[in-house]
Amino acid sequence: MKKDKKDINVPRNVPANQVISLEISMAVKRYSQPKLFIPRKNGKPSVAPGNRWYVSFYWRTDANGPLDRKFSFTKKINRLKTAKERRIAGNHLVAILTRALERNWIPDKEERKRVKPGKRDGSLILGEALDYAYKIKVKAGKSPTTLKGYEFHKNRFLEWAKNNGYYGVKADRFSIDHFYEFLDWLRFEYVNEQTGQEVSGSSVNNHRRSISSLFTTMKNERLIPVNFIKDIPDVDSDPVNNKAFTHEELKLLKAEMLRSDPYLIPFFSFILYPLLRPRENCRLRVKDLNTENWLIQVQTKTEVLSVRRIITKIKPIIEEMNLEQYPGEYYLFTNKDQPAPWNANLQSRYDHFSRRFLEIKNKLGFGREYGLYSGRHTALMDLYDSLISQGKGEMEALLALMPYSTHKSIGGVKAYIRRHRKVIPADHSDIYTLDF
Template identity: 45%
Template sequence: MKIEVNITKEPTKEPISFEIVDMSKKKYSEVKIYIPKKKGRKSVAPGDKWYVYFYWRDPETGKMNIKCKYYRGINQKKTVAEREEVAKAYQRSYQMLLEQGWNPLKNKIKNQRSSPKKQKHTLKSAIEYALAIKIRNTKESTARDYKFRSQFFLDWADVNFKSGLPLEQFKLEDFYQFMDYLELDYINKASGERLSNTSIDNTRRVISALFTELKNKRLIDTNFVKGIPKLKSEPLKNRPFTHSQLIEIKKYLEEHDPYLIQFISFLLYPILRPIEITRLKVRDLNTEDWILGVETKTEAFSYRKIITKMQPIIGQMELKGYPGSYSLFTNENKPSIWLPKQEKSKVNHFTNRFKKVKKALGYGKEYGLYSFRHTAIGDLYNSKQAEGIPEQQIIYDLMPITRHKSEAGLRNYLRNIKIALPADHSDIYTIDF
């Protein structure tokens, strides 16, 4: 049996007292997650609170009966998958704190975080800690991307004996080794292909964001990942369509998948992203004032004008009689309840349907659903340019339509999709060949 001897110093004329503590009794239980259930299924209904908890041994009675529970923003997440992801991250964090000697009765967790330099993190525990903070208030798709790319980094760190390094010993040179691995060594086992520069940059961006969180918590002095330059990349996917290609696609869909025409119309006219379309509910369409409510990538909720060109398409959808809570687009080709485990699977459903169209018409992997959105924005730009409107004015006119936050952002977007054509400049030539 292990014992701990605590020596208490008393005045010199008094005897020294000894306290013997039985160390074979663990002070805390395993950290667990409380998940409320209804009819045997995990619930995220209002009032059903999730939390992580453990039991602490009462120092007076010796019984492990002090329940410590922490909500930590878990219940801000809307889906079971999101809550499980955040709760598991906190479960690991609290377990780590307990193993490092943290006493929940003496040190509240906020005090523990107020002086983070006193915490001793390995590279792995630091990344997991930063990830738990970063994904607290993000959408499921963003959280999943952060989790995937950070795990990719940690897998590399494990193989290269760096995950157990004290955080402060992981240097810029180490991260460049990871970048070299992505650029030169990694090959996808399924496809046999290397990573694109865009994919590598996205991974670097995620790790940089986590290092920024560590810097904000004063666990590191600087985020050296942030200073690494982006790789030059040539976008391949989602090339815009020509007008003749759009006609060809619509003709094919009219015969083989007319429901997809309605879905694509929301890409072309309100210029929504695929995931924004799959989030739409029947109640989001106001056909009296012709306004569309959208849960977007950058805003919790915003509104779009349903333009005249779009109104007949909505009329064809015959939405009367469907409950407002029904998803507007589903795998049943009509409004319905659609609650897959992952939000992304909704987008994948329509992506796979369009893949069949591409295969039938002979389009390559450079085309996708986003191609319709790019096509629409490029068409608006070129139409205004054909009217002789100055470029600066075109940018101002398009920003509220495309929802870009800055002129520079929209200009960069137009350069990337390579569909913004220059105006006819024959009149400035002096050459007659």
């Protein structure tokens, strides 16, 4: 529909036939478009020594001034052997830098001075802020296992941030929408180059929890105003790791251990009967076993010390270990196949036994869903089934399991059990009044 002349907005007191001049002001970009420089020899791209490939762009030191500074980046392009490889890598770097600049990345390090401890002016970029938060976690004396998880998840997140132009943005400008981009990448795009495996829902949730904890520290240090990650719900997950063994599978496992690695039998028994976690096994020292009162004192992941009863089923195994021959400071389980000193950190000790167990399960054809931790899951499922067979209801059985599993809430035990089995209710014919 054609606009009527009276609907057109023209300046007052100006003749209708006079040319009207309008001035449109647009914001000036602070950077030029990144470009790949390709050195040439005889008109062809050259990878000869000294012929350096790089991506560059110009930058305005003054936001309203001229493009007076040039920045160049190589990011290991010149390590590639062929011109084709360098061109692909260079174009990828152009795309990354373009995206970063569009998202307000400031390449000038002098303009984003590092914040000294105690300074809270919000000038840290995302990568620096997360590293700073991690250092505070280290200072706080978090356990090596917890810190390793933080570091692994932080590094994967920051690698993604670098590739997507978020690493250099101000920490307080990184938003919940940006973080959802990371979660979507983890869930739908990431594939492990070595194993070809996608990330499980449980792993996605573990990433979220670790990074949320670091963001909470950033908030407490006044580097960001709020930790929005803590309000993001867990993604649905169906854990496949640490599947419980059946009774028949346990018999096969023990038979193979007897043939190939008998020392794993006492190690695995401490997971089955006192319900210790594999890492708790690796922390045990000879002095932690009281064979007079038949108690075990163990450092857990949630408590400084926890005391467990040494039940009748495991007493013969402990008696065969002849613990009275060894100093109390010796580790109970070691790479010497007997109590001994072991100058290695907890993770290394745990990895040692994990590798030995891996050889056993591979011989039997058990998949990646089985691990050392499967012993604890197997034990709890067996106890649960026994309680149910005695006529206890689901809630009654779960409450009875709490002292053995050391969970702090009924919800924790319930989640543990339901990973392996959906509970089928008992016959409820006797409570019907219907007769159809």
